[in-house]
Amino acid sequence: MDMPASSGVSAQCRKIGKVLAIVGDKWTVMIVRVLVQRPHRFNELKRTIGGISQQMLTRTLKALERDGMVNRTVHPTVPPQVEYALTSLGQSLAVPVHALGVWAGEHLAEIEQNRARYDDDRNV
Amino acid sequence: MDMPASSGVSAQCRKIGKVLAIVGDKWTVMIVRVLVQRPHRFNELKRTIGGISQQMLTRTLKALERDGMVNRTVHPTVPPQVEYALTSLGQSLAVPVHALGVWAGEHLAEIEQNRARYDDDRNV
DNA sequence: CTGAATCCTCGAGGATACTG
């Protein structure tokens, strides 16, 4: 918000930057990828993901809800049941994210080889 | 590296996580998107991107070089000229990243509307 | 069970000065 963004390149980069601000954090993608299969309840989500604190799960879900990516449905039972499901917007995001996942599967090994080689060349 | 990753979901998520660790930082995507057009020199890159410190540019470029995403070519002239160019690996990454950019262009406005509405509903 | 509130750590990212 501080640059003139004179060229179209910058403008497009800002947009990507904003999306990465959503998607680039540690947990958003994992949550989306779990929810894209079927709706989940809070602790179910927590167990499925594994390694996330309830704090961060709450925060990330709230952020996703604010962005209109997930719907939060409270069933007024006892004990309370809260179900999280992807909206159509959230599902549409899952598409390019999945593309990234495919790319990861295809090239991650190569990247790690590159790293190892790079580190070798420097350490010997 | 601490979870059994019993299901394939987790395994795939780890991979995406690693890619996001590369792509998810503040500058990598912008650099890739600039370099995908044509190779750039250091300060040229710095000016084109705008708002990045030389420190972070150096760090990010070095990380990208380590991952085999960019080639660093030193022309032994005076003053020194260093040219950075995407490798084929880097160019292949630009594809899903661009897909994310397209998604951003299509849905960012909607997201920001969702946010505004969400915040309104809470503040009134 | 689903959160909200609090406290703490750690590293990404920035600013600045110096070097070859």
Add this chain to the structure above:
DNA sequence: CAGTATCCTCGAGGATTCAG
């Protein structure tokens, strides 16, 4: 011009406790 080195800030993320 193209870095390297140093210091600093700030917030993401985790751990724990309390509440409805």
